[in-house]
Amino acid sequence: METDEFILNMGPVHPSTHGVLRFKLRMDGEIIKDCQVVLGYLHRGTEKLAEMKTYLQFIPYTDRLDYISAMPNNYAYVKAVEELAGTEVPLRAEYIRVLAMELNRIVNHLVFMGSLLLDLGASTMIMYGFREREKALQLFEMLCGARMTFSYFRIGGVREDLPEGFIPKLNEFMNDMEKRITDYEDLINGNEIFLMRMKNIGVISAEEAINYGMTGPSLRGSGVNYDIRKMEPYSIYPDLDFKACVYPECDSYARYMVRVDEMRESLHILRQIVDTIPESNVIATQKYGVAPMTGMPYTAQTYFPRIFTPPAGEVYSRIEAPKGELGFYVVSDGTTKPYRVKIRSPSFCNLTAIPKMVVGLKIPDLIAAFGTIDVVLGDVDR
Amino acid sequence: MDPVTIDTTKFKPVRRKPETALEKLEDTGLISTVLAARERKGLILLTTIDQVFNWARLSSLWPVTSGLACCAIEMMATAMAHHDIARFGMEIFRASPRQADLMFVAGTVTKRMAPRVKKLYEMMPDPKWVISVGSCANTGGPYHESYAVLKGVDNIIPVDVYIPGCPPRPEAWLYGIIQLREKIKNEGYGAKWGLNK
Amino acid sequence: MNGAEELKQSLPSSVISTGMQINKPLAVIKKEDILPVASKVKEMDFDQLSVITGIDYQDRFEVIYNFFSYRKKENLVLKVILDHDSPAVDSLTSLWKGADWLERETYDLVGIKFTGHPNLTRILLPEGWQGHPLRKDYDMDTEQFVTIGEDGEDIVSTDGSKLLRRK
Numbered sequence: 046m047e048t049d050e051f052i053l054n055m056g057p058v059h060p061s062t063h064g065v066l067r068f069k070l071r072m073d074g075e076i077i078k079d080c081q082v083v084l085g086y087l088h089r090g091t092e093k094l095a096e097m098k099t100y101l102q103f104i105p106y107t108d109r110l111d112y113i114s115a116m117p118n119n120y121a122y123v124k125a126v127e128e129l130a131g132t133e134v135p136l137r138a139e140y141i142r143v144l145a146m147e148l149n150r151i152v153n154h155l156v157f158m159g160s161l162l163l164d165l166g167a168s169t170m171i172m173y174g175f176r177e178r179e180k181a182l183q184l185f186e187m188l189c190g191a192r193m194t195f196s197y198f199r200i201g202g203v204r205e206d207l208p209e210g211f212i213p214k215l216n217e218f219m220n221d222m223e224k225r226i227t228d229y230e231d232l233i234n235g236n237e238i239f240l241m242r243m244k245n246i247g248v249i250s251a252e253e254a255i256n257y258g259m260t261g262p263s264l265r266g267s268g269v270n271y272d273i274r275k276m277e278p279y280s281i282y283p284d285l286d287f288k289a290c291v292y293p294e295c296d297s298y299a300r301y302m303v304r305v306d307e308m309r310e311s312l313h314i315l316r317q318i319v320d321t322i323p324e325s326n327v328i329a330t331q332k333y334g335v336a337p338m339t340g341m342p343y344t345a346q347t348y349f350p351r352i353f354t355p356p357a358g359e360v361y362s363r364i365e366a367p368k369g370e371l372g373f374y375v376v377s378d379g380t381t382k383p384y385r386v387k388i389r390s391p392s393f394c395n396l397t398a399i400p401k402m403v404v405g406l407k408i409p410d411l412i413a414a415f416g417t418i419d420v421v422l423g424d425v426d427r
Numbered sequence: 428m429d430p431v432t433i434d435t436t437k438f439k440p441v442r443r444k445p446e447t448a449l450e451k452l453e454d455t456g457l458i459s460t461v462l463a464a465r466e467r468k469g470l471i472l473l474t475t476i477d478q479v480f481n482w483a484r485l486s487s488l489w490p491v492t493s494g495l496a497c498c499a500i501e502m503m504a505t506a507m508a509h510h511d512i513a514r515f516g517m518e519i520f521r522a523s524p525r526q527a528d529l530m531f532v533a534g535t536v537t538k539r540m541a542p543r544v545k546k547l548y549e550m551m552p553d554p555k556w557v558i559s560v561g562s563c564a565n566t567g568g569p570y571h572e573s574y575a576v577l578k579g580v581d582n583i584i585p586v587d588v589y590i591p592g593c594p595p596r597p598e599a600w601l602y603g604i605i606q607l608r609e610k611i612k613n614e615g616y617g618a619k620w621g622l623n624k
Numbered sequence: 625m626n627g628a629e630e631l632k633q634s635l636p637s638s639v640i641s642t643g644m645q646i647n648k649p650l651a652v653i654k655k656e657d658i659l660p661v662a663s664k665v666k667e668m669d670f671d672q673l674s675v676i677t678g679i680d681y682q683d684r685f686e687v688i689y690n691f692f693s694y695r696k697k698e699n700l701v702l703k704v705i706l707d708h709d710s711p712a713v714d715s716l717t718s719l720w721k722g723a724d725w726l727e728r729e730t731y732d733l734v735g736i737k738f739t740g741h742p743n744l745t746r747i748l749l750p751e752g753w754q755g756h757p758l759r760k761d762y763d764m765d766t767e768q769f770v771t772i773g774e775d776g777e778d779i780v781s782t783d784g785s786k787l788l789r790r791k
Contacts, residue, residue: 084747084748085746085747085748085749085750088748088749090757092733092758093758093762128646129646255671255672255694256671256720256721256722257721258672258673258674258720258721258722258726260672269694276694277697358645358646359645359646359688360645361648361674361675361690361701363674372674372675372690374675374677374688374690376679384679385679385758387675387677389674389675393725393729394722397721397722397725426748427748
């Protein structure tokens with residue numbers, strides 16, 4: 046019996062594609078021969094909008110790029126503008142920034158685990174993951190008033206100091222989370238069905254991954270020890286003690302394990318921050334004084350001019366977002382609005398490797414491999 | 428200036444017990460049904476059947492999974508254990524629009540995605556309702572001046588309830604769902620044959 | 625000696641100038657020589673291509689490549705200047721596979737052609753979209769709408785009457 050190849054469309058509206066992403070698969074029976082990724086269903090034109098808004102007005106747009114973990118997006122943009130303008134940030138503001146970013150890393154990895162397991166067919170983990178996420182979102186709401194799209198960072202600091210009662214609640218959350226991660230590992234890691242679906246699926250070797258431009262946990266799952274927090278440290282990371290989690294087998298299971306270990310490392314970092322956060326006198330009051338008109342001391346934000354015009358120039362700055370290397374290339378021409386902002390998003394560059402990973406597998410394997418790349422469409426399409 | 432504190436534990440909403448006979452009759456809801464029936468110029472028998480159909484429809488609305496962007500994450504959060512929408516009957520999110528009767532348009536509708544959203548709406552069988560969630564789906568939101576964004580999903584499909592927010596909190600989602608239930612309660616004869624779309 | 629000076633020593637005819645871009649060594653390259661320079665850069669152990677940016681100035685286009693080396697932990701920035709009427713430069717897909725989609729995106733939004741690219745088509749906007757949005761002379765007033773054709777592909781036009789409910 047002769048069979049023909051046919052083209053199957055996993056369309057933009059699909060429960061497992063983490064958003065509106067389209068795959069055109071050329072199939073021979075059940076085996077995938079070729080995979081073409083079609084993007085752009087969520088392209089909103091953020092880079093063009095950056096040229097119409099001032100530097101401060103663009104910060105809420107950066108939240109909506111990777112909407113699951115919005116704090117690192119804010120930070121990448123703010124860091125680029127600060128490098129361009131040479132602004133100094135007070136020390137307590139840096140501690141608060143890293144606290145917010147590491148908490149957001151935990152939230153991101155919880156959502157990753159939940160949605161990966163939901164795609165594989167198990168609906169327990171997403172319930173647990175979102176339950177923990179609610180507690181973390183209540184912490185964020187105490188901090189800045191919003192649950193998901195924060196706009197908490199400003200150029201030169203953060204918007205407000207930590208409220209009262211935040212640190213005890215954070216300690217409660219951390220103690221709880223430590224036990225829960227152990228529970229989740231017991232539930233999932235040894236499960237035979239999970240192992241069969243994840244081991245040796247979606248293999249990509251280290252040289253190929255570097256050539257494709259993959260970064261982040263997806264690259265560390267292939268044995269490459271590249272963590273920007275260790276390679277080009279920024280903020281207060283040189284003072285903190287943590288390790289980059291690397292696994293040498295290049296398959297989906299390794300990428301999953303990297304993220305589970307990263308959650309533990311983030312808790313470790315949070316504990317160090319809570320122990321060593323400088324007390325309130327390191328905020329701008331002593332160094333930067335008192336505002337002339339009202340007599341009130343300046344808060345964690347340094348003195349930020351009302352009309353902010355950085356000097357003309359270009360800068361590219363990158364951070365380790367939970368999904369990979371997030372970078373902003375900002376070009377300024379000396380006016381109040383940026384001339385060009387280019388966003389280097391981790392999901393876009395990690396997605397390049399999917400056609401290579403998936404040839405020769407079946408469709409459920411495509412979903413498992415794609416789930417471990419951890420793609421968010423707001424980041425891919427901008 | 429001292430900050431003002433309000434002690435909210437002192438306020439408690441108290442529902443008065445109905446005392447007179449008229450108040451007790453009002454409390455049962457029969458009067459509002461009769462008045463509504465008279466306003467719609469329908470017979471009381473048919474309006475009671477309408478009420479039964481409306482109750483059946485609003486108690487088990489099944490949504491279709493059409494979350495596009497950030498608001499979809501809040502949709503997942505609303506569907507999970509903390510703020511449960513399964514208690515409103517939306518137990519399962521159907522993947523196929525042919526089996527669903529409610530569409531949450533959650534997220535930015537770009538020009539490239541717009542014909543697909545319209546096709547999804549046309550594939551749903553009657554009676555169907557649409558809730559537009561978030562400011563991007565209501566009017567284009569923060570991306571109003573962008574070249575690639577449709578300025579509101581009501582340019583392509585008719586919308587019943589708008590939920591503002593960016594993204595709206597799960598409590599706001601639940602409020603919007605309750606508003607839709609109120610709207611379905613007041614629908615009449617024409618809804619059965621989809622004549623009011 | 626940083627990466628840019630090393631390049632200037634080994635290929636002096638291709639490098640127009642060197643400098644610094646806020647802590648990163650910068651080298652401006654002639655546009656015809658980008659492929660041999662890029663091969664030399666890859667030999668110098670810069671194995672990660674981070675980002676390709678295209679910028680539209682009034683009188684010229686610029687394409688900027690950012691590289692990073694894992695072993696030496698150094699950065700390098702290359703800049704290429706193109707003329708305004710028909711900007712075109714060689715593609716780097718033969719050396720770095722990650723350049724594939726980055727160049728497609730630059731073509732889509734800024735309009736710079738990369739010769740030698742295997743599949744230079746639009747990636748974020750649908751095929752048939754008129755104009756390149758990130759250019760400074762893009763017309764933001766005319767709205768373009770997308771409908772679905774017979775074989776499922778997008779058709780772009782400025783007439784939205786089939787899609788919209790009301791004028």
